Amino acid sequence: MQNEFIQSKHKEFSELKKFIDSVKNSQGILMQTLQKAQDIFGYLPLEVQQFISDETNIPLADIYGVVTFYTQFTIEEKGKHKVGVCLGTACYVKGSQDVIDKLADELNIKVGQTTDDKMFTLEATRCLGCCGLAPVMTIDEDVYGNVDPKKVPEIIAKYKNQEV
Ligand code: FES
The missing domain is CATH 1.10.10 (Arc Repressor Mutant, subunit A)
Known part of the structure; x- marks a missing residue:
């Protein structure tokens, strides 16, 4: 069967x-x-x-x-792009929760979830070691520092537009 x-x-x-x-x-x-x-x-x-x-x-x-x-393993299928927001202390103090909230809103998913079209997975991460850039978000290997939640739609759009 x-x-x-x-x-x-x-x-x-x-x-x-x-x-x-x-x-x-x-x-x-x-x-x-x-x-x-x-x-x-x-x-x-x-x-x-x-x-x-x-x-x-x-x-x-x-x-x-x-x-x-082990966190290296995952049971859920991930999206094509992994979006991470640092929730380490420095980033949190500088407002990374607002960045997460904006992303959740923009992608219409919660942390840990993947969009229906399997394009994006949203994750909270620990300190990424670049606290001077707080708040920090990553998309795949790209690092974005001093993220203003208002810029989130623009950043996400770049990755959406890569798809043909
Ligand atoms: S706390 Fe976010 S990079 Fe260190």
């Missing part, structure tokens, strides 16, 4: 199976496999966790525990 996700990702699952076969007898197989699976699929939905469980004989509950414990 295969669901739509499994049917549509046949190639990805066979790539993952090949990887699991190649590391089967090595140490730390679960972390390596989860990392590889996330590289292949972009995230780790339950179907992928179940597949890993079947192939490695590691109980699904253990896999789920690891996936939810």
Whole structure:
């Protein structure tokens, strides 16, 4: 009984199976496999966790525990662009909450969510190490400092317009 996700990702699952076969007898197989699976699929939905469980004989509950414990892993599909707003002390004091609120409003999602068109995921981050630029927001690898919430629509528009 295969669901739509499994049917549509046949190639990805066979790539993952090949990887699991190649590391089967090595140490730390679960972390390596989860990392590889996330590289292949972009995230780790339950179907992928179940597949890993079947192939490695590691109980699904253990896999789920690891996936939810480490922030590097994600169960939800992320948007094409990752929008982060620093909520470290310096940024918070300089009004990063207002930046988040404006982004949430502009994108019509809450922190941790992804827009319906899968273009943007909004996240709160810890100190990014550039507190002198507070409040700081990032989009993918781009860093924006001294962000004025009023400028948020303009910044977001640049990424929307990149899409053809
Ligand atoms: S507190 Fe935001 S960059 Fe340090």
